[in-house]
Amino acid sequence: MDAARSSARGVSTELAGALLPSLPRSARSARSARTKKPALATQLDLAVSTPDADVARLRAQVRESTRNVPGVYLMRGAHGEVLYVGKSTQVRTRLLSYFRLPWPEHRHARLLRETARIEWEPLPSEFAALLREVRLIRAHLPRYNVRSARPLDKWWVITIAKGPAPRLRIQKASAAARSRDGAQMVGPFASRRPLQDALRVLNDALGLRDCSDRVRMHMHDVAELFEDTHPAMQRTPGCHRHETKRCLGPCVGATSAYEYRTQLSRARAVLEGRDDAPQQQLVREMAAASAALSYERAGWLRDRLTSLQELEAQLARVREALTRPSFVYAVPGRDTDDRLYLVRHGRVMAEARCRDPHAVNALQEMEQRAVQPPTGAMVEQLDELLLLESWFRGRNGETALTADTVVGALEKLAVHLRERLPLSLGELP
Structure with missing residues (x-):
């Protein structure tokens, strides 16, 4: 009889839900007022109880299958994507500690609510676990591993990205390592300010752009497909660097892709220590300014030469560091x-x-x-x-x-x- 009553009550509830839109506004308001608290409780049960059940299931699996040995672990989402990669010398203890964190205050407690599966890999030593963690993070770039890049935060690198007119950028090493654009990295460097001054001089010497990536590029190659009246060929210069002939002007069709790539290759050669032409050019200009008694310009050129020399000194130290660990x-x-x-x-x-x-x-x-x-x-x-x-x-x-x-x-x-x-x-x- 109880089952029949429950069935009848379920049917009456469904009928009431079907008829609810046809009721007058006042009746619907009164009915909503009477059912407000039960509806809210039902929503909370659906939102909280199911993730809690999943977390309890994950905790039981961790207790049953993991051991306190060095290793790495991966937390995967519902679609198999890697959400987080971690390592520990005692994997079982580390994983169980996540289940004691307050929710929703702690980020790892929120991570557990998104985790559908936890995988772990035992390793023979802490060094093996560290190395495996670094490689897994590099391969998957999990979005919850932001803090794992903190050791890289104190370092800066010069990156050469891909694209129609790449530019030299200064980035945090952590941001460059997490980037998916496949940019080449030069570094690391301890300070950003000397890099800014040196790259400004290098860009001016070689005509490379330093504008934002949001600026659209229109190479001169477009003239082979369109007439000179094409809008891309009629744009006004985007900045004063092109007007003062310190930029090749890839944004206004003033250079071809080949010409720009040639200058970019020269910049790469400077950073690799294979070309000192920009420095030699500054030395000649400084000597000419001094001979013409233009001491103010000579001093300005000396400062620019000093910036390039300081960059080369930093690059020499980096090259030595890269060859030493063998x-x-x-x-x-x-x-x-x-x-x-x-x-x-x-x-x-x-x-x-x-x-x-x-x-x-x-x-x-x-x-x-x-x-x-x-x-x-x-x-x-x-x-x-x-x-x-x-x-x-x-x-x-x-x-x-x-x-x-x-x-x-x-x-x-x-x-x-x-x-x-x-x-x-x-x-x-």
Whole structure:
């Protein structure tokens, strides 16, 4: 009988909902006033209870399947997209800590409400977890990993983006690393102000644009398709730099794509340390101004030359830093999963498990191959370079496990493991 009453009550509710639009306004208002609180409670139940149930399911899965070992974890959304990548030396404890965070105040508590699946990967050491985290973030660029780029926030880079008329830009290293436009990066640099002055001089010397990306470009190549009366060919100069002949004017059709790319290649050569023509030109102009007793102009040219010289000094330091980190690093791992990492020019080129002789032999063969050093100060994976620098800077003892060769790293690892086991088998009682 109770079931029949519930069924009848459900049917009457559906009929009432169907008839509600035909009722007078006053009747609808009165009915809405009587049902306001129950309707609100139903909406809250639908909005809160279902995500809570999902969070409880995720918590149960974490408790059942994860362990307290070093590793990385990925939180995926309903469509499989990676929302967040994290690492920890104790994955189980780290993941369970997310479920104790206040909601909705904490961002990771809000992250859990968007997470449909949590994946985790055990790794043999903290270094392996750090390296894997950096590479996963670079591959997926998760939107909840904004804070993971904080180590890059204190560094600046020069980027050369793609497009019809690329320009040299100064960006935070974190923003450049998260960008998807495939721009080349030059750096890193510790200060932004010297870069601004130097790039202004370089742009003026080579005629490169420095306007916003919102400005539309109209290369002279368009004249091959249209008459000179085409609107793109009749525009007035967009800024004073073109009028004073310090910009090629790609926005007004004053240059072709080939001419602009040629000057951009010269700028890249300057940044790579292969061309000092802009500096030599400033030296000649400064000498001519001094000979003409135009000391004010000579002083202005001297300041511009100083900016380029300071940039070159910074680039020389960057180039030296990029070529320095080259070694083999032996890392003791969990459950005797010791590993070797081949580091060349600030990048981990390959790794091998020490107990796998074939992998060690392959790493030794790779070690003997010549590796092309970074071109000038161009760096593709700045996050790995900074990871290596911060790792060895904060852990002085780790340098004892580095060597120039695979054999040397294995020998140092053997010594390290013997020191960790002070009693040999013959000394055991």
